[in-house]
Amino acid sequence: MTLRIGMIGPGGMGQAHIHRIHSVIAGGRVVAVADLNADNAAKVAELIDGRAFTSSAELIASPEVDAVMICSYGPAHEVDVIAAIEAGKYVFCEKPLAPTADACVRIMEAEQRAGKRLVTVGFMRRFDPSYQEMKQLLDAGEIGEALMVHNAHRNPTVPEMYTWDMAINDTAIHEIDTMRWLLGEEFTRVRVDKPKRTSHRFPHLQDPLVLILETTSGVRVDDEVFVNCQYGYDIQCELVGETGVVRLGDQELVQRADLKGRRNRLTMDHNQRFGTAFVREVQEWITAVSEDRHTGSSSWDGYAAAVVCDAGVQALEVDGWVPVEMLPKPEFYA
Ligand code: ISE
Numbered sequence: 001m002t003l004r005i006g007m008i009g010p011g012g013m014g015q016a017h018i019h020r021i022h023s024v025i026a027g028g029r030v031v032a033v034a035d036l037n038a039d040n041a042a043k044v045a046e047l048i049d050g051r052a053f054t055s056s057a058e059l060i061a062s063p064e065v066d067a068v069m070i071c072s073y074g075p076a077h078e079v080d081v082i083a084a085i086e087a088g089k090y091v092f093c094e095k096p097l098a099p100t101a102d103a104c105v106r107i108m109e110a111e112q113r114a115g116k117r118l119v120t121v122g123f124m125r126r127f128d129p130s131y132q133e134m135k136q137l138l139d140a141g142e143i144g145e146a147l148m149v150h151n152a153h154r155n156p157t158v159p160e161m162y163t164w165d166m167a168i169n170d171t172a173i174h175e176i177d178t179m180r181w182l183l184g185e186e187f188t189r190v191r192v193d194k195p196k197r198t199s200h201r202f203p204h205l206q207d208p209l210v211l212i213l214e215t216t217s218g219v220r221v222d223d224e225v226f227v228n229c230q231y232g233y234d235i236q237c238e239l240v241g242e243t244g245v246v247r248l249g250d251q252e253l254v255q256r257a258d259l260k261g262r263r264n265r266l267t268m269d270h271n272q273r274f275g276t277a278f279v280r281e282v283q284e285w286i287t288a289v290s291e292d293r294h295t296g297s298s299s300w301d302g303y304a305a306a307v308v309c310d311a312g313v314q315a316l317e318v319d320g321w322v323p324v325e326m327l328p329k330p331e332f333y334a
Contacts, residue, residue: 003028003290006065008056008080009072010035010044013094016271017069018048020279021286028286030069034059056080060087067289070094074170078103082110085118090289092282094122096173097302101310104303105327112332117294120285121302123177124270127284128277134239134246135182144242146183149221151175152236154229156268157201164204167225168192168312172211175223175237176308177301182239185215187308187324192315201228211312232266233273252276300333 005021007014010033018030034053035041045052053059056076060068060083068084070077070093078098084091085107097119098104111119125131138146153171162170180186193210201207208226215221238247252273255264267273281296288295307326315322 001027001290003286004031004064004066005029005069005286006032006034006053006059006062006067007069007071008034008059009070009076010040011071014069014071015044016278017071017282018044020282022048024279025283025286027283027290032059032062032065057083060084060089065089067091074099078107081107081119085110085114088114088116088118090118090120090285090294092120092122092285092296093302095177095302096169096306096309097121097299098306099169101303101306104299104306108299108303108330108333111299112330117298117332119299119302120294120296121177121298121305122281123174123181123297123301123305124274124277124281125174125178126181126277126297127280128274130248131178131182131237134237134248137246138182138239138241142241143239143244143246146219146239146241148219148240149179149182150236150238150240151179151221151223152234153223153225154232154234155227156230156232158227160202162202162205162227164206165313165316167205167207167209167227168211168316169306169309171227172223172225172312173305173309175211175221176213176312177297177305178237179213179221180301180304180308181297183215183219183221185217185219186304186326187213187221187311188216189214189321189323190308190311190315191321192312194316198226198228200230206316209316211315213308233269234266235273298333300329303327 007030032051033044034056038054041052067090074096191212194206211223213221253265311322311324
């Protein structure tokens with residue numbers, strides 16, 4: 001059986017997912033798209049030989065759609081995620097689940113009322129082979145207890161519409177989720193260090209910045225976020241344990257050696273760097289949904305990331321630590 005997927009917001013990210021689903025991923029097909037921009041909906045629908053909707057509610061309700069993928073702008077997610085839950089359909093929602101913790105709470109409430117875990121949040125790094133190996137080594141006790149993690153998240157540049165808070169809730173949100181998953185702990189407080197700013201772009205941004213986070217057991221995580229670094233999409237992570245260190249390898253690409261030296265091409269965006277992770281993430285979701293089971297990050301993970309982001313955004317405006325205040329985790333998400 002082929003899972004018939006309806007996609008809301010088939011922009012750049014959505015079209016990259018469509019390409020993966022129709023070329024290398026098995027078991028699913030995007031049969032309908034919804035976009036407020038009727039021209040884009042029609043254009044993408046024609047490419048996939050599917051149906052175009054301008055109303056996401058109609059796409060969700062369509063009997064031709066078994067499951068929903070949401071790749072629209074973050075503030076639009078809540079309404080569509082809740083509509084999919086109420087229609088009893090599994091929903092894959094790109095990060096962020098919703099831009100505020102309150103909106104994520106409303107989603108968790110709707111899901112608990114439905115009595116079934118239906119929501120998967122698109123935190124793809126959990127599916128990256130190198131982060132997975134790092135986690136396996138940590139969980140197997142190979143480097144003792146985790147003490148610190150040093151991250152860097154560098155983008156070559158960002159568009160003009162990228163607002164000052166997005167360094168945390170659009171960019172660092174990836175490390176926030178990945179570190180919660182890697183360490184298996186929640187964060188208790190956050191701080192933002194604000195170094196000298198790059199002269200390269202956008203005076204409205206604090207760029208770079210360093211987000212510092214502390215977990216319940218006291219692990220210290222730092223995350224350099226530098227979104228106008230010019231040279232490439234550069235993701236780094238070094239986990240320091242009591243008896244050893246694990247570091248992500250450099251990129252997903254081959255390394256070349258010649259008279260100019262030893263080097264590798266740089267990836268320029270997340271689709272290149274996390275191509276494998278995206279394929280594994282979406283494949284796992286399609287397989288699980290076809291078997292009527294939930295997989296991947298839950299609404300709770302979306303909520304937890306949003307709470308930490310809210311504290312991080314506050315910390316951008318003040319000096320010193322901001323506490324992370326999370327609701328107790330409902331049994332439903334245990
Ligand atoms: C973007 O939304 C992403 O999700 C990318 O992975 C991240 O690197 C970038 O900073 C974000 O704007």
